[in-house]
Amino acid sequence: MESGLTSVELFAGGGGMALGTRAAGFEHLALVEWNKNAAAILRHNAEKDPALWPARAVHEQDVREWLDSTDLKAGDVDLVAGGPPCQPFSLGGVHAGDMDQRNMFPAAIETVRRLRPSFVLFENVPGLTRPSFSPYFSYIKHQLEKPTIRAKEDELWTDHHGRVQKSNPTSLRYVVHQHLVEAADYGLPQNRRRVILVGIRSDVPGATKWAVPAETHSRDALLYDQWVTGDYWAEHGLAMPTVPEGIESRLVQLKEDGRPSLERWQTIRDCIKGLPEPVDRRASPGFSNHEGIPGARAYPKHSGSPFDWPAKTIKAGVHGVSGGEAMIRFDDGSLRYFTVREAARMQGFSDDYEFPVARSRAMGAIGNAVATPVAERLTRMFAALLEAGPET
Incomplete structure (x- = not known):
């Protein structure tokens, strides 16, 4: 597993991407997560299994605050990874240096600018590519390609985008690859489509060779x-x-x-095989976070996930995973909620990874997570690219 490569995880959540990159051989120097429940999950599992990452590497703070206080510098980190939150905002008249505070792509790009990693992996929802948002998404990609071109004070993002496109910096550039990935195509028992942005520093041998892993x-x-x-x-x-x-x-x-x-898509039935049938409001001996929840019901556009098909996309609602994506629909039409353990399996978390927080907070962390096996497949390709050597 060890590759000698290091990483920083931004917006680390409950640890889905961090587990994937760790399995790919990356040692975590920092996992940054402002949400106290998600940070508690990261610390708990670090204390339980120090081989994952040091508990001291978990920083419960805003990425911007962490970036201003970290001792890490350019050359210390091989990979910057994460799923930057990017909430909707008006495209008209938005300043590059003063965007909606929920949009964390500026902080992610600034981290790349300062740490100059060999590799960057950002993951987000497919909505980033919708027509109304595509101009700003193009701006994000161009910034990642040329992160040294900073926005001026009070500069409109559209003006900054124009300058970035016209510039030709030589000090730091990235080759950027964009892909739409379906997690079920990589063995996850869940239909989960996500946009990934991969940035490879232009001086890394084979930067233009990288390709998304073949579907399995x-x-x-x-x-x-x-x-x-x-x-x-x-x-x-x-x-x-x-x-x-x-x-x-x-x-x-x-x-x-x-x-x-290829192998077949995995179904919910495949996924939960070996788990005991959950009992409402009672823990299951031998399995953490496997307690039944009563009251599952269907409502418009929320009818549950068929038992013999991959689950619908697991999402984080306001109070945890939203209803329709958190239920199994059996052949007889009956419904029941996923347990936390079942939802965790559907995101690729192993059974020994625990969620020591309230169910709603655990489900929220799981719904927000990057699917662990997808993160592992993607980042294993980085080490492979280095091993392949220079382009010819």
């Missing part, structure tokens, strides 16, 4: 195993149900083509 799982493979061979049901000790309506033509094509070469 597919929807068609799941359909094939469920409805062509029935292997999926047999593996779970079940008789093959009636084929659902609407997929007949796709099944005909799959029968003709044969089984796809």
Whole structure:
């Protein structure tokens, strides 16, 4: 696991990305998270397993405050990673140095400017690429490419964007790669589409070679195993149900083509296999954070996630994971809430990673997390790129 590479995690949340980058061999020099419950999760697991990261590396503070106080300097850090919050705001008349305080991309770019890491990994929701926001997203990418071009005091972001585009700095530049990633395609039992921005410092050998990792799982493979061979049901000790309506033509094509070469998408049933059936308001011996919650019900646009399909995107609502994405819908139409442990599994957290906070806060941290296996796959590629050597 050890690669000798170091990282700083911004907006670390409950630790999803940090666990992925740690599994890829990065040693965390700092995990910065202002939310006290998320920071408590990070510290608790560090104390429980010091091999993850030192408890002292968890900084419960605003990224901007941490950046002004840290002793880390350029050359100390190989990777800056995180999911910068970027709340909606009006594009008209917004100043580059005085944006909505909920938009943390300026702080993320400033961290890159000061620490000059070899690699940058930012993750966010697909909404960043919607037409109304794409001009500002383009501005973010160009800033990451040329982070030394600072905004002037009271400069409009549009004016700063124009200067960045025209500039040709030689001191610090990044090759930026943008991708839309579906977590289910990498084995996560959840449909979760996210935009990733990868920045590789231009002097790193092979900076332009980096490519998003190849997908390992597919929807068609799941359909094939469920409805062509029935292997999926047999593996779970079940008789093959009636084929659902609407997929007949796709099944005909799959029968003709044969089984796809990739592994099948993982389902909720796959994910929670081995966990005891939760009991309402009672802890499950041998499994932390696995307590049933009564009262699950459907309402418009919130009907739960089918048991034999990847879960809908797990989101962090105001009081934790929002209702429709936090329920299993069984074949008989009945519903029940995910336990914290089940939701954690769906984000790639291992069973020994604990959430020692109130359920709503734990679910919020899980919903906000970067999927651990996706973060690991992406950042393993950084070490591989270094090992590949210079471009020819």
